Amino acid sequence: MRLLINKIVLFLSTLAAVLGLIFLFWILITLTIKGVSALSIHLFTNDLVNNGLRNLFIGQFILALIAVILGVPIGMAAGIYLQEYSFNNKFASFIRNLSDVMMSAPSIVIGTFVYAIVVNPVGHMNGWAGAIALAILMLPIVVRTTDDMLGLVPKELREAGVAIGAPKYKVIFNIIIKAAKVGIMTGLLLAFARIIGETAPLLFTSGNSQYFTLNLNQEFPSLTVAIYTLATMPDKHLVEIAWAGAFILTVFVLIINLLGRYITKEKK
Amino acid sequence: MNKVMDIKNFYFTYAKAPKPSLKNINLPIYENKVTALIGPSGCGKSTLLRSLNRIHDLYPGNKYEGEVLLKDLKTEEMENILEYKKENELINLRQRVGMIFQKPTPFPMSIYDNISYGLKLMGKKNKSELEDKVEEALKDAALWEEVKDRLKDDARGLSGGQQQRLCIARAIAVEPEVLLMDEPTSALDPISTIAIEELVAKLKDRVTIAIVTHNMQQASRISDYTAFMYLGELIEYGSTEQIFLNPKEKRTADYIAGKFG
Amino acid sequence: MEAIFKKLSALSATTILLILSAIFVVLFIYAKPAVQKYGIHFLVDPRWDVSVSLNKNSANNTPNTVNKNMSDNNLNSAPIGENDADVLAALGETNTQSSNNTETIYGGLVPIVGTILSTILAMFFAVPIAMGISIFLAEIAGPKLSKPVGIAIELLAAIPSIIYGMWGLFYFGPFVSHLFGGSSVSLLVAGLVLGIMIIPFMSSLTRDSMNTTPEVLKESAYAMGATKFEVIKDVIFPYAKQGIIGSMILALGRALGETMAVAFVIGGVFTFPKKIIDPTVSIPVVLANNFAESSGISLSALFYLALILFVLSFIVISFAKFYFLRNKK
Numbered sequence: 099m100r101l102l103i104n105k106i107v108l109f110l111s112t113l114a115a116v117l118g119l120i121f122l123f124w125i126l127i128t129l130t131i132k133g134v135s136a137l138s139i140h141l142f143t144n145d146l147v148n149n150g151l152r153n154l155f156i157g158q159f160i161l162a163l164i165a166v167i168l169g170v171p172i173g174m175a176a177g178i179y180l181q182e183y184s185f186n187n188k189f190a191s192f193i194r195n196l197s198d199v200m201m202s203a204p205s206i207v208i209g210t211f212v213y214a215i216v217v218n219p220v221g222h223m224n225g226w227a228g229a230i231a232l233a234i235l236m237l238p239i240v241v242r243t244t245d246d247m248l249g250l251v252p253k254e255l256r257e258a259g260v261a262i263g264a265p266k267y268k269v270i271f272n273i274i275i276k277a278a279k280v281g282i283m284t285g286l287l288l289a290f291a292r293i294i295g296e297t298a299p300l301l302f303t304s305g306n307s308q309y310f311t312l313n314l315n316q317e318f319p320s321l322t323v324a325i326y327t328l329a330t331m332p333d334k335h336l337v338e339i340a341w342a343g344a345f346i347l348t349v350f351v352l353i354i355n356l357l358g359r360y361i362t363k364e365k366k
Numbered sequence: 367m368n369k370v371m372d373i374k375n376f377y378f379t380y381a382k383a384p385k386p387s388l389k390n391i392n393l394p395i396y397e398n399k400v401t402a403l404i405g406p407s408g409c410g411k412s413t414l415l416r417s418l419n420r421i422h423d424l425y426p427g428n429k430y431e432g433e434v435l436l437k438d439l440k441t442e443e444m445e446n447i448l449e450y451k452k453e454n455e456l457i458n459l460r461q462r463v464g465m466i467f468q469k470p471t472p473f474p475m476s477i478y479d480n481i482s483y484g485l486k487l488m489g490k491k492n493k494s495e496l497e498d499k500v501e502e503a504l505k506d507a508a509l510w511e512e513v514k515d516r517l518k519d520d521a522r523g524l525s526g527g528q529q530q531r532l533c534i535a536r537a538i539a540v541e542p543e544v545l546l547m548d549e550p551t552s553a554l555d556p557i558s559t560i561a562i563e564e565l566v567a568k569l570k571d572r573v574t575i576a577i578v579t580h581n582m583q584q585a586s587r588i589s590d591y592t593a594f595m596y597l598g599e600l601i602e603y604g605s606t607e608q609i610f611l612n613p614k615e616k617r618t619a620d621y622i623a624g625k626f627g
Numbered sequence: 628m629e630a631i632f633k634k635l636s637a638l639s640a641t642t643i644l645l646i647l648s649a650i651f652v653v654l655f656i657y658a659k660p661a662v663q664k665y666g667i668h669f670l671v672d673p674r675w676d677v678s679v680s681l682n683k684n685s686a687n688n689t690p691n692t693v694n695k696n697m698s699d700n701n702l703n704s705a706p707i708g709e710n711d712a713d714v715l716a717a718l719g720e721t722n723t724q725s726s727n728n729t730e731t732i733y734g735g736l737v738p739i740v741g742t743i744l745s746t747i748l749a750m751f752f753a754v755p756i757a758m759g760i761s762i763f764l765a766e767i768a769g770p771k772l773s774k775p776v777g778i779a780i781e782l783l784a785a786i787p788s789i790i791y792g793m794w795g796l797f798y799f800g801p802f803v804s805h806l807f808g809g810s811s812v813s814l815l816v817a818g819l820v821l822g823i824m825i826i827p828f829m830s831s832l833t834r835d836s837m838n839t840t841p842e843v844l845k846e847s848a849y850a851m852g853a854t855k856f857e858v859i860k861d862v863i864f865p866y867a868k869q870g871i872i873g874s875m876i877l878a879l880g881r882a883l884g885e886t887m888a889v890a891f892v893i894g895g896v897f898t899f900p901k902k903i904i905d906p907t908v909s910i911p912v913v914l915a916n917n918f919a920e921s922s923g924i925s926l927s928a929l930f931y932l933a934l935i936l937f938v939l940s941f942i943v944i945s946f947a948k949f950y951f952l953r954n955k956k
Contacts, residue, residue: 112767179640202880207940211653267633459852
């Protein structure tokens with residue numbers, strides 16, 4: 099009887115696992131089939147206005163890159179504070195928890211917030227707003243990564259640095275961050291992968307543009323927003339373009355993730 | 367004197383290992399005696415102990431060769447436990463051959479539930495019978511007085527020494543024929559260690575004990591027979607007195623004299 | 628220099644607090660006109676963008692209008708005057724109260740219910756499967772299988788949610804409507820797609836918690852003659868309980884605030900789903916679809932919804948953090 103229950107439960111678990119994996123691979127397979135069949139050079143050399151994706155790739159990349167430039171210094175500094183300066187006081191553990199909560203805040207709410215503080219005062223959607231929204235999304239991830247990775251650096255290294263007579267900030271920059279470099283880089287890569295696939299916070303902050311532009315004061319081209327719009331169009335061809343975009347986005351995100359894993363593995 | 371277990375020409379190879387970790391082990395385990403396995407770390411004493419209830423089967427690819435015989439209490443016949451294939455045979459084996467680990471392993475449940483766990487697995491449901499058995503096991507493990515007022519508390523709240531006695535109580539509650547102890551005091555303080563050693567001496571009337579220990583004084587204090595192992599082989603086996611006072615092998619003598627370890 | 632850097636880093640840490648409070652305050656300021664106009668009644672009012680007459684005599688103006696609700700609204704609707712004038716002006720107020728005694732009512736009940744129902748559905752679907760996957764990865768599969776499958780699951784958790792939404796729209800939705808009838812966009816499809824989206828996230832977190840169970844504890848249960856299922860049920864689950872529940876709540880928080888996986892497949896209509904296969908709408912989807920074109924009181928109502936969503940997910944996540952995942956540090 100006990101053995102029977104055991105068998106049944108293990109079988110059901112395996113079945114659930116198989117079922118889950120079927121769904122997940124179903125997604126990947128359709129994405130690949132639809133995406134690859136819609137791929138063409140044309141997509142990479144033309145902008146959305148000519149049924150291409152070029153401006154969207156570049157736009158999405160720039161938005162994420164600016165978000166990195168805005169979010170990473172603040173996030174890293176905050177992580178450094180939590181791990182190196184706070185001595186784990188009450189304030190630090192409060193911020194730590196708050197940052198984790200912020201990490202799970204709905205991304206669309208971040209979008210509405212940025213709309214209120216940037217888009218509405220300016221009067222129209224613009225690239226900066228999108229980048230700021232992504233930066234806010236990224237911030238808690240960077241904080242968490244920096245905090246965790248610095249925490250792994252042995253205490254002796256800090257003590258040795260201070261014992262040589264270096265001021266603490268130099269110890270942090272020259273020794274501790276170097277020691278944690280690989281981990282932090284991996285974390286930043288994963289954070290980048292996370293925000294580059296975001297749609298919701300861009301919908302009404304940077305919006306989308308059919309044309310190639312580098313002017314962040316205007317509506318800015320975004321691959322994800324374009325996928326959302328194109329996929330719901332009645333025109334079959336536009337839907338195919340959306341699939342191609344979705345495929346390339348996914349491949350890009352997965353490559354960054356694999357790269358992150360690879361770097362961590364190399365280190366070990 | 368009756369053998370309750372008998373290990374014959376036993377080889378053990380870990381998964382993916384090129385050669386066996388245990389080579390040609392021949393060792394009897396006598397009923398109601400304490401048999402100590404000693405030897406430097408890595409000599410295979412824990413590996414041997416863990417073969418006796420086939421806990422190695424939890425990890426795929428491990429290989430046993432030879433015979434490990436266990437006496438069936440009813441029929442008095444020796445059965446080769448290495449031939450067990452079905453899961454219920456293994457479960458049955460593990461109920462007959464209990465095990466205590468290096469670190470105390472209280473399950474994440476109350477003290478009472480920890481002790482009654484094995485009994486429940488065996489299908490005992492009668493509440494008053496369970497209560498009696500739990501009390502008896504805790505008394506046998508010399509823990510009853512300390513925990514009788516907080517049986518419903520989480521077992522992880524006990525001290526390390528108490529946790530280890532709890533694990534012993536949990537193991538003997540199912541009345542095993544053999545109890546395997548893998549360095550049961552290595553994580554404990556001296557006072558708790560003495561309590562466990564006294565317990566071992568007391569329990570051997572009821573259960574046969576095989577104990578792995580790093581501590582030679584401990585082996586000489588509590589065991590009746592001692593086996594010295596080195597590099598996966600059984601170097602010498604005999605009565606504890608003989609091994610400690612009059613070892614035949616030079617390596618045994620050197621080890622006991624503390625020349626290597 | 629040292630002092631400056633220390634101050635700077637402390638300031639950066641404070642930024643987290645500042646941004647979170649700012650989100651709350653800003654959302655509240657923008658939601659204020661709607662909060663004042665509809666009050667707490669917003670939470671239980673199923674009407675969205677419905678014109679009602681202010682004149683009690685013509686109460687049956689629209690089929691959705693209920694007499695009692697209307698008089699409540701009359702009481703609350705008066706003061707969109709002086710104090711909010713600037714906010715409304717900032718929102719580009721286009722005078723929702725047209726001259727002929729009608730006004731447009733916004734109530735959040737439908738998207739609130741839609742959000743909660745789709746999340747519950749997602750959890751019902753995802754929890755058993757995610758538990759199965761994590762049990763499979765942690766205890767059933769050997770290392771040869773569990774490692775690549777585990778990595779695959781983690782990678783799937785990294786796929787942008789818009790992909791799940793698209794797949795739901797074109798493949799899974801039609802599949803579900805074929806099986807259960809109804810439209811290919813519905814509460815059911817939305818819940819299931821949401822569930823599938825959170826499965827990888829939930830199962831990798833749950834597997835990680837299960838893997839924290841010390842090997843020797845499991846061995847010791849096996850040594851008592853326990854079966855694998857008994858070890859999982861009596862040792863691993865109790866041991867990893869906090870982490871497992873915490874990961875479920877984190878996944879729930881994710882489902883609650885998810886936009887793109889749902890936007891494609893929920894239908895986006897402001898009606899209660901009478902059956903599970905009917906379309907409806909959720910808060911993030913309302914925001915995604917209507918935000919760009921809204922102004923005045925309707926925009927304010929959207930901010931009200933955003934505020935509700937924010938507070939809801941804040942509570943859920945804080946709950947998970949403080950009760951279940953606190954011993955991490």
